[in-house]
Amino acid sequence: MVRNKPLLFVVVLSCFALSSCNLHRKTGGGGGGGGGNATVSFTLVADTLPANPSILSFNVSISGVTLTPASGTAQTLQPSPSVIDLMRLQSDTAFLGTLTNVPAGDYTVQVALSNPEITFLNDTGSAITVGTASCPNSSICAATFTASGTPTISSFTFTVNSMGQQGIGIDFDLKNAISLSGGTLSVNFNPSSPNPAVLSAVALPRMNANLGTNQLALIEDFSGVVALNGSSVTITSPTRGTLTATSTSSTNLDHDPSGTLCSSGTTTLSVCVKAGQVASVDGILDSNGTFSIQEIEPLLSAQQDFVEGTVLSINPSSQTQFGIVVTDKPSVAATNSLISALHVGDLLTVNLSSSVNPFLVDTKGLAVDTSFNFNTTFNFFNGQTTTSAMHLGQTVGVHVIAPFAAANGSTPASATADTVILRWSRFRATVVSAPTSATININALPSYFNITPSSILTVQGFFNGSLGSDGVTNLEGMTNNAGNATINQPVGLRALYLQNTGNTATTPFFAAKIRQP
Known part of the structure; x- marks a missing residue:
């Protein structure tokens, strides 16, 4: 396996100073421009899969996110942990971190990526070459790739107030990074076309994020070991680092899969989860760079393998x-x-x-x-x-x-x-129809499901309440309910997959999250 050197991805953004360009948490060093300082939070999502092969995991190391002003000192955020599985981000969002004390001015954003690793199902009908190795048809293979390039994301600008707090959402296009040509699979973070290529960016919150005032993003199903401090919980994950979030009056408390922990009617965080248990949190990234708990549920009564x-x-x-x-x-x-x-x-x-x-x-x-x-x-x-x-x-x-x-x-x-x-399958499919406000019909599932691409299956959503309330499917990129999904467009899903032994159930998916595009 070949490990390549980090690659720099450049985003151009502007922080206009009559005031501060304020975007999150640790205090950064100096920079260019006058006026007040800002807090900048960063998130990452991924979308648009290649037709082949069927990707199961796509790990990439992010060694730094750097804000560089036209003049002055650059500031670098070092995400922890640095390795992120992009396939999880088909439906979910990763929090990369926050820079605080960013002086107002114009900046480029550089994202240093390295060590792309892909696990995939070869569904092409013939062998795939990866470097000097061969992956037979219908096999599951894992490989580390060499990538090169320094792509630039087209400029986007945003204006901040004197005490403004904002975020930047980065989008990774999987299809544009992965190439299968002549039976050879490769990864290139700087392809000659299309443009924009692999990375794009928007100001947070994203359009139709269905969040409240002063909320930037929703970080879902962050699972790990619980530590409590008053009304706050810290979740520590061996793969995803730590997340600290605070309970609010609107926090949803749900029971564990066995139904014995955090029973129905529980109203207090410290009663719902205990230190040393394993729990899952949906955390709202607030504009000040802190997190509040949208939903929490215990998964296991004690730390274990x-x-x-x-x-x-x-x-x-x-x-x-x-x-x-x-x-x-x-x-x-x-x-x-x-x-x-x-x-x-x-x-x-x-x-x-x-x-x-x-x-x-x-x-x-x-x-x-x-x-x-x-x-x-x-x-x-x-x-x-x-x-x-x-x-x-x-x-x-x-x-x-x-x-x-x-x-x-x-x-x-x-x-x-x-x-x-049974937990949550994350995948992309195509919306065929939206017959009711609570359901969408999909086809073209990833081939590792072993479902005929033309087969139409129903995804059940839950909308007996306002978005963000308990027991309601989270939506991103669409409003109100599943009936507003755009037909013939892809959708990212996080759903339970429940099917009978004869594979005849036509509504096998139950969605906790629907994202479009």
């Missing part, structure tokens, strides 16, 4: 073995962790324990389990104990126990699991 992944294979001769590609690692055991060496994009063979607990489903407050219309569908997975309940493309979280074997050469790591929780 817990890994999430997309189901890629199910052993047809056994009802106890399946394979995943790792998409997150919310928690590791405090001592003697078995999964410390697992990374996002790694393959993992999972063997169900002989004493596996009945499977669980994470509903995140959505009425998948309580609605009369869906309780049969809910039990396609909930309460089951074998892989007959599983389907390619589902995302599951598993509690890893011994025996565990580390990866060896081309043989993936293997683990034993005694707990399986």
Whole structure:
């Protein structure tokens, strides 16, 4: 594998000073221009997949985001952690960090990227060459690529007030970065066309973000180990760093997948979650660079080896073995962790324990389990104990126990699991129709689902309340409800995938998030 040097991506922006250009959290050094100083928060999303191959994870290292003035001293934000899986950002948003004390003036924004790593399903019908290696057709392969270039994002300007606080949203176009030509797969962050190429940017909040006043972005399903400090919670993730957010009067508190933690009617953060538990938070990035809690739910009663992944294979001769590609690692055991060496994009063979607990489903407050219309569908997975309940493309979280074997050469790591929780599949598809205010019909799912591209399936949303309230699907890029989706355009989804053993359920997706475009 070849590791390339960091690449610089340039965004031009202007902070006009009659006042301050104010955009978030740590205090930066000097800079150009007069007037007051600003706080600048940065987020990242990704969209537009290549036709082939079917991408499962796309890790990239972001070593720095630098604001450079026309004159004066540049300031650099160093995201922590630096490695981000862009495939998660098809539906979600990553918070890169904040610079504070930025003097007013004109700036370029440089994003230093390196070490692109892709795990993919070769669905092309023939072998794919990656460097000197070959990936056979219908195989799952992982590779590190060499990339080159210094792309420039077209200028965009924004005006700030004397005490203004703003944010910049960066968008990564996956299709423009990944090329399959002549059977060879490559990554190029500075292709000769189109323009704009790989990166673009907008001022936050994005159009139709469905956020409140002084809110910039929603960072969803940030999962990790809980620490409490009064009305604030800090979530620490082995893969995604830390996020600290404060409970408000509008914070939604939801029960865990087992229904035993944070029971219905809980109104206090410290009663809902406890220190040392594993929880998931939806955090609102406020304009001052801090976070408030939109929704929180415990996932596990204690810190333990817990890994999430997309189901890629199910052993047809056994009802106890399946394979995943790792998409997150919310928690590791405090001592003697078995999964410390697992990374996002790694393959993992999972063997169900002989004493596996009945499977669980994470509903995140959505009425998948309580609605009369869906309780049969809910039990396609909930309460089951074998892989007959599983389907390619589902995302599951598993509690890893011994025996565990580390990866060896081309043989993936293997683990034993005694707990399986259905969690959220993240993918893009095409909207065929929006027959009701709560549903959209989609096709052209990623090929790793093993669903005929022309098959039309229904995505169920939940809109029995105002956007942002408990049990309501989050929307981005559209207003009010799913009925406002644009037909024949792609959509990014984070959804539960619940299907029967005969694959005949026509409404198998239950959305926590719908993003368009």
